[in-house]
Amino acid sequence: MQMVYQQRRQRVMAQIGQGTAIFASAPPAVMHNDVEHPFRQDSDFYYLTGFDEPGAIAVLAPHHEEHHFVLFVRPKDKEKETWSGRRLGVEVAQERLGADAVFPIAELDEKLPEYLKQADPLYYHFGHNTKLNGRILHHWQKLLATYAKRGTGPRAIADAHLLLQALRRVKQPEEIDLIRKAVAVSVKAHNHARELAQPGRYEYEIQAEMEHLFRLAGGGPAYPSIVASGDNACILHYIENNRQMQAGDLLLIDAGCCCDYYNADITRTFPVEGRFTPEQRILYELVLEAQLRAIDQVRPGQPFNAFHDAATRTLTEGFVELGLLVGDVDTLIEEKKHKAFFMHGTGHFLGLDVHDAGILRNPDKTWQPFEAGNVVTVEPGIYISPDYEPVEGQPAVAERWLGIGIRIEDDVLVTPDGHEILTAGVPKAI
Numbered sequence: 001m002q003m004v005y006q007q008r009r010q011r012v013m014a015q016i017g018q019g020t021a022i023f024a025s026a027p028p029a030v031m032h033n034d035v036e037h038p039f040r041q042d043s044d045f046y047y048l049t050g051f052d053e054p055g056a057i058a059v060l061a062p063h064h065e066e067h068h069f070v071l072f073v074r075p076k077d078k079e080k081e082t083w084s085g086r087r088l089g090v091e092v093a094q095e096r097l098g099a100d101a102v103f104p105i106a107e108l109d110e111k112l113p114e115y116l117k118q119a120d121p122l123y124y125h126f127g128h129n130t131k132l133n134g135r136i137l138h139h140w141q142k143l144l145a146t147y148a149k150r151g152t153g154p155r156a157i158a159d160a161h162l163l164l165q166a167l168r169r170v171k172q173p174e175e176i177d178l179i180r181k182a183v184a185v186s187v188k189a190h191n192h193a194r195e196l197a198q199p200g201r202y203e204y205e206i207q208a209e210m211e212h213l214f215r216l217a218g219g220g221p222a223y224p225s226i227v228a229s230g231d232n233a234c235i236l237h238y239i240e241n242n243r244q245m246q247a248g249d250l251l252l253i254d255a256g257c258c259c260d261y262y263n264a265d266i267t268r269t270f271p272v273e274g275r276f277t278p279e280q281r282i283l284y285e286l287v288l289e290a291q292l293r294a295i296d297q298v299r300p301g302q303p304f305n306a307f308h309d310a311a312t313r314t315l316t317e318g319f320v321e322l323g324l325l326v327g328d329v330d331t332l333i334e335e336k337k338h339k340a341f342f343m344h345g346t347g348h349f350l351g352l353d354v355h356d357a358g359i360l361r362n363p364d365k366t367w368q369p370f371e372a373g374n375v376v377t378v379e380p381g382i383y384i385s386p387d388y389e390p391v392e393g394q395p396a397v398a399e400r401w402l403g404i405g406i407r408i409e410d411d412v413l414v415t416p417d418g419h420e421i422l423t424a425g426v427p428k429a430i
Contacts (some may be wrong), residue, residue, distance in 0.1 A: 002098050004174055005050045009069055012048065012163055013062035020063075020119035021160050022112075022136060023048060025056040027129055036084065043352040044125070044164050046261060051097055053088060055105050061115040067100040070115060075104045112139055122154035125161040161357075169358030170373035171351060176413065178262035179351065179375055180422060183411060185217040185257040186264035187425035193227075194427075197251050197272045203227040203241040206253065214257040222263035223354050226254035229272065233405025234383040236344060245272045250280055252405055256354070263354045265377050266423050267409030279400050281430065282322070283382050287406045288428060290314035290380040294346050298376060298412050298419045303367035304360050308346035311380040315342050324384075324401065325394055340391050341384055347377040350411055372416045379409030 012021060029039040041052050049058050049071070059070040076089035094102040103111050116122060122140055126133050143153040171179065189210040196209055207227045214220050224239040232238045233252035245251060249272045256264035269284065271277075276284060290311040297306040316338045319325040324341065325332055332338060349356035358374070361367055370376075386403040390396050408428055413420045 001050055006098055009048050013060050015163055018063050019121050019123055020115050021060040021123035023058040024132055025054050028054040059115050063118055064115055069099050071099040071102045072105045072108045116143055118152050120154050121156040121158045123158050123160040125159055165357050165359045171375055178260050182257045182259040182262050182264040183422045186266050189213040190266055190268055190426045193253055199245055199247045199272055202244050203229055207241050210255050219257045219259040222256040222258040228252045231386045231403035234385045247273055252407055261352055265350055265354055267379055267407045268426055269406045283404055284406050286318040287380055287382055287408050291378055291408045294378050300372055301369050303369055305367045311346045341382050346380050350375045350377055370414045372414055374414040376412055377409055378412055379407055381407030
């Protein structure tokens with residue numbers, strides 16, 4: 001994999017030319033009441049280095065005479081490693097990670113100016129690490145103050161995260177393989193959940209069984225698993241998962257596995273007893289139709305908004321036909337009346353992050369097109385809250401529709417001539 005990381009760094013350095021880019025690792029694991037919670041590396045940092053430790057800085061300086069890729073890492077420390085785990089250390093990090101130079105993180109302030117004094121601009125993403133933000137800003141201001149005497153140095157700061165938006169949006173073959181791995185585990189877990197669900201069981205039992213399979217595969221949950229029965233499915237990010245399932249319930253499961261930092265994201269909704277009520281069936285078939293029409297828009301050259309527009313139109317037409325909304329479909333969409341029952345977007349990029357990197361719009365406000373290598377979720381839904389109050393000019397909703405929440409979500413790879421539904425192994429047709 002080191003060749004892969006090297007190629008990624010080279011693509012970034014080709015963009016920045018005379019600039020220098022600084023990427024910070026995620027901060028150390030959060031401590032709460034003397035309990036250390038799991039560490040999760042910053043995605044940009046991991047994308048460029050493959051290094052899974054906190055307390056590190058990566059510097060890309062293509063203009064430097066000797067060192068184009070520089071790392072600052074935590075040194076070996078026997079006492080600290082006894083408490084919180086092994087460290088790669090300076091010497092081994094240089095050998096394994098392919099850096100031109102590696103220094104202890106304590107030497108950052110001393111060494112960093114060497115890689116900034118000839119650079120313009122400086123690329124850095126101001127994140128949640130306010131202390132590091134201040135240090136980087138201090139170095140920039142110090143060099144800027146002496147610019148008139150030297151005639152070199154960073155006159156401006158640009159956002160380093162934006163450098164990676166286009167690169168991370170298009171997945172390379174090795175990334176697609178890792179997403180397929182996460183998907184395969186997730187498919188198995190969703191199909192297992194369908195077999196287990198029945199009245200009397202608790203939502204957390206289903207969650208536990210699914211996440212057990214994630215762990216057995218060497219992964220873990222990509223995000224907090226949503227296992228929502230009954231009207232809990234009308235809460236988009238419901239994660240309490242503590243209700244006992246009842247006869248007549250639909251069960252909405254939104255859960256995915258993360259393997260080697262790459263994620264799956266699948267949602268299925270089904271009746272815990274195996275049979276839909278008439279109202280559940282009508283709404284389910286409407287969501288499924290909206291999803292299939294949206295997936296059809298996921299292909300090279302189509303603007304990113306096309307699949308959301310297709311889903312929104314299909315659902316709004318259905319709402320009017322069912323009497324849930326009244327009025328002209330185009331006007332209802334323009335006035336966003338559909339958001340009474342479908343209030344979120346139809347999908348997002350998927351990869352190192354569940355909501356992955358990728359700029360959606362051009363400067364002129366037009367939408368960027370799909371291109372081969374994109375991986376997106378397609379997830380329309382209908383949510384009719386049990387305490388729904390009609391929006392202005394719209395009718396009340398009959399009680400038989402209240403408390404129904406449905407979402408269907410697949411992960412879709414854009415191919416050179418169309419798309420591939422990576423998560424097709426989980427049934428969704430009635």
